[in-house]
Amino acid sequence: MPDAKRRYAVVGLGARAQTFVDALAGPYADRAELVGFCDVNQTRMTVHNRWIAEDHGHAAVPQYGAGDFGRMLAEQRVDVVVVTSMDRTHDDYIVAALEAGCDVVTEKPMTTDPARCRRILDAAEKTGGEVRVAFNYRYNPVHEKVREVLASGAIGDIGSVHFEWLLDVRHGADYFRRWHRDKANAGGLMVHKATHHFDLVNWWIDAEPVTVYADGKLFFYGDSNGKRRGLARDYERAAGSAAAADDPFAIKLAESDKLRELYLEAEHEDGYYRDQNVFGAGITIEDDMAVLVRYSSGASLSYHLTAYSPWEGYRIGFNGSAGRLELLVRENTFAAQTEGHQHSTAVQHGDAAPGETEALLTLHPHWEPPQTLLHGELAQGHGGGDARLLESLFGDPAEDPLGRSADHHDGARSLLIGLAANQSFTTGQPVDVTTLLADA
Template identity: 65%
Template sequence: MTRETARRRCAVVGLGARARLYTEALAGPYADRFELAAFCDVNARRMAVHNEWIGRHVPGYAAEEFDEMLRRERIDLVVVCSVDRTHDHYIVRALEAGCDVVTEKPMTTDADRARRVLDARRRTGHEVRVAFNYRYNPVHAAVREHLASGAIGEVGSVHFEWLLDLKHGADYFRRWHRDKANSGGLMVHKATHHFDLVNWWLDADPLSVYAVGGLFFYGAEAGRRRGLARDYARVHGSPAAVGDPFAVHLADWPVLSALYLDAEGEDGYHRDQNVFAPGVTIEDDMAVLVRYATGATLTYHLTAYSPWEGYRVAFNGSEGRLELLVEESVWARPDARADGANAVMHGAAVGDEAGRTELVLRRFWQPPTRIDVRSGEGGHGGGDVRMLADLFGDGGPDDSLRRAADATDGARSLAVGLAANESFTTGRPVRVREVLAV
């Protein structure tokens, strides 16, 4: 804490759409505990937009001025929201400068980068928190509570299916995420959420991974084969994109327009690429089998081209079965519009029909019991607001569910995704410790 204000001085690096969660929290409800002291980004326009949103001026620094920013602004805490492949650079530099770090998931994108983070944390003794907001969703907390209580006895297997609809799923193929060098693919960028949940739910270490994945629906070849491809590289200014249900017209979305369309002149980044254009190097359909140290197995499937969005999870135990169904949207409407980037990136847009949440306990020889659970208000089923309170609030009582995730947790979930990526390539099972020992 700084002696003058008794508040910790905080910097946010990477001022895209996701950073808004943090800038508004630090400038708003947590301003009594933190001083939002600096922004850092490759694009000055995006930093200016965040200043407009919070209604104040936070000094902005170019990416190459990151170290200077830490010194000049006397930063205590760095929040990392930049492109995934750059996370480790900012995390390590911040730790070595004496700062604590909060990083968006995934912690980083490959094993070498993860080792750099883990080594820097050990050397410096400073804290790294990974923003696994799904741990804070009340529905997911209820699952952990029932498993930990022994409601189904010892867990033998987990079946987990995650579906991204044609709006949300397609978005990963419009953005920088479409290049595996930037994101690690959906096994790293997206599934790190899900692998972390299973690690946390089971409180167990993953040992081995076998996986099969490919590009089935998106990309140039699939688009041509199914007659879905239209002849344009990006949407804005392209007549061929008019009427394409897979196109996002940035000018129609005030947040996306401000952050990306109006900022293109500085860095040339196009947020609205054609999902069926060349350059997609990530998978859109992935199946994974994981064995855990407890003997439990996980079968996981991620589909990025579903007509509805949500997930199913089932736990088979020695005394019964626990089943979770979450329908985040019943169907994706191509004409749905919403005011803001979060609807495009993280859930149903205005006009989509909301689904339901069901948690059912089926103990042997007993009728099924429906457990009353409800997602919270806000992003990620209420996980965002609860995570912010844990990261930036007063801490409160000890959390018996151990929701707070550190660099080790980040590395454990990353290791499963990296092992899956390696298995895609080799066609063989991969031992997790051979990829990344945590």
């Protein structure tokens, strides 16, 4: 255990912050001191302070507005900044923290465009500060097993990877209700969501992305799609709308204490609506995306992300010179509804009910029968990845033979695939990944 507690501040106090705030105020409070909250919204900071007092008996954490971030770092003598703010603001906080002599833990994606990525890489190199990207899926035991099997050479050299990720109409729809629906805020699902998936492939096959070709569209959500399919209801946001009352795609903030306190009761400060109509106007992101990536090793990745599936999970196949490795993961069996409204108001992504999840990992060697390497239910919290990530970030240092800890270079590699895909959506042409940062 360290001789002195490290001093932590959290910037961005929405729902995403709760995992980190709870960890710092609770199980890791013996080695970490939570000394600062920073957000554009005073109400959300106050809510988090009340929660940690109720749940952990923690003293109130000093609160600072977004314009006082630098003052917070100095006054509270911060050692580490945890960045969980809106994606497009990550670079400002990461760079300012590094220049103030702090280390950084940032939520994924690390940032949202090449210029912002270049800023972070330059600041990390200049200051020597540590930037860790919170890729919790690396810490999922199922994904660790995949890494071990591939590294063992069980399927030989890897020629190709086929990867399909399905977001259901409970979870997938949520990106079209909130600030992520505007590509300027989060880079679209290729950046905000798929950065997880691209990072996994980069880590699994231990190779660098070289070229990307992609096609994406808004097929299901959005006003024109909703009207054409008879799914649209006439409302801007769900709260107070009779038209949203029986809409299965509407989220009812008032029915979840967490969402009500963090968003519905905080919107008077900044006008942010967390419950916008998924078939409304103003959506600039895609919901159906196909990507082809060529790697430095010669391997290729074919990836597809669908955000309107009836069930949630993913399928992966690795084709090698000595066989094939297949993984099927069901994160839920179907997008449930209860009493006419979305189950997602009560059940958060990564916390499916017992019996809903399944992971099946199968090795198919050439000329031999298939071998089931793993078959069972997933643990809570992204398959157990959340708890193990937090231990890595805030617990006692431990050996990391699988290289699970991700830094700013890993954050950039996954980000650049998504950015190249977005560019390819627009131009219809393959993109040389290596040029994105050079031109930034």
